[in-house]
Amino acid sequence: MSLFQRLSRAIDTLSHVHLDxxxxxxxxxxxxxxxxxxxxxxxxxxxxxxxxxxxxxxxxxxxxxxxxxxxxxxxxxxxxxxxxxxxxxxxxxxxxxxxxxxxxxxxxxxxxxxxxxxxxxxxxxxxxxxxxxxxxxxxxxxxxxxxxxxxxxxxxxxxxxxxxxxxxxxxxxxxxxxxxxxxxxxxxxxxxxRIPTWDLIQTTDNEWINGFFMTNELVYKGTDHRMHSLPYAKINSVSWQRKGLFSAYDEMTISFTDGKQEKLNSVNGSIWLQRIGEKKYFKLRNVNKLIVGVANKFI
Incomplete structure (x- = not known):
């Protein structure tokens, strides 16, 4: 990864979303x-x-x-x-x-x-x-x-x-x-x-924000420079472990609904969350954890 790309990832961490x-x-x-x-x-x-x-x-x-x-x-x-x-x-x-x-x-x-x-x-x-x-x-x-x-x-x-x-x-x-x-x-x-709950995002400021994920999949860029997707319907939660401010990637731990876990590497990505009366945009660099509450439940 080039120095410019590492700087771009570091700059992404400056973007923060908060509740009113x-x-x-x-x-x-x-x-x-x-x-x-x-x-x-x-x-x-x-x-x-x-x-x-x-x-x-x-x-x-x-x-x-x-x-x-x-x-x-x-x-x-x-x-x-x-x-x-x-x-x-x-x-x-x-x-x-x-x-x-x-x-x-x-x-x-x-x-x-x-x-x-x-x-x-x-x-x-x-x-x-x-x-x-x-x-x-x-x-x-x-x-x-x-x-x-x-x-x-x-x-x-x-x-x-x-x-x-x-x-x-x-x-x-x-x-x-x-x-x-x-x-x-x-x-x-x-x-x-089986009862649906809000989808949840925990930011790097340790603030929990609820709403509905606006897409059916978590989309991220891997270290192979390709875009990958994970269906929310098969996920319980995803957590991110940081490698440092200027690191080339973050490690993701995915917990699936079948009880299995997998570790993957994420360079970047984003999530749109629909809240009552507003939409919020999160860069994955500023997310500690997400919990799926709707797509994997009875609804």
Whole structure:
């Protein structure tokens, strides 16, 4: 590889993609929730389960977590809000908070997250029931969990699942099914593994960004100067190991859906990721890892 090509690869590392401030704030709440959810050993969970929208072809619906623990399944919506939260009616909650720059009090209306989660569960069970009929009859608890930065005293209900994130483990214990708590059902975990999740990219800044891969294949240039492609439908994940800023290539480790692994060399390449309302472009030099969430799942 020429010096110019090595310099071009080094320059590629200067291109960084980040989430906007609002998305970063929401991601922080989900990260905190994931830490709470996984405290108990043996918890089986998936983040960001998504299903095709039942009424809008080409659109999807999602929740934040689907958790199998204590012998029961829980569908959890995380809300990283600030300020006071009040009920408006059965379908709406009101958020009252101070402006970030001292502008006074702002009022926002949001869909009731508990009702929204119950509706998602109904469609999730119908969707997964196409491949596992027992899932349609499975009871799934709906949970809306708020960060401690919000005052939810006006809507808080532990029995109903309108709680703080810090209460999640206690809620799981409260809904414990002693018959299955110590011997989880393999068919439930297998069905959950088939549920699509967001495609994920971890940048070299260690930031996770979700969305949908806009192509069916990962395309990269190898050390043989040829372009190669790997179908996402056969991949679980790909991780990159850097050889140095001015190296001629990076090493890729591909984990396939059949359990096999392969190491390949990548000179360059790119990924387009579709997010809600925007498209993001990543150079492979700035990607640490990708996880396939849609192409290799039931959809």
């Amino acid at each position: 401030e609002r998305s970063q704030y929401g991601a922080f709440g989900e990260h905190y929730a994931a830490q709470v959810i996984t405290k108990k050993e043996g918890t089986f969970w998936i983040a960001n389960p998504i299903i095709p929208h039942p009424n809008k072809p080409g659109f999807t619906r999602e929740s934040d977590f689907l958790v199998y623990t204590q012998g029961n399944v829980f569908c959890i919506e995380i809300k990283h809000y600030k300020g006071k939260i009040f009920p408006k009616d059965d379908s709406t909650i009101i958020q009252e908070k101070m402006g970030n720059y001292g502008e006074g009090i702002f009022t926002n209306e949001h869909p009731n997250p508990l009702k929204k989660t119950k509706n998602f569960i109904y469609h999730l069970k119908n969707y997964v029931g196409q491949i596992e009929p027992r899932f349609q009859r499975l009871h799934i608890y709906a949970v809306a969990a708020f960060s401690e930065e919000a005052d939810i005293s006006a809507i808080h209900s532990f029995d109903d699942g309108m709680i703080y994130i810090s209460e999640l483990q206690r809620f799981f214990e409260h809904r414990r099914n002693p018959q299955f708590a110590q011997r989880p059902s393999p068919w439930i975990m297998n069905a959950m593994r």
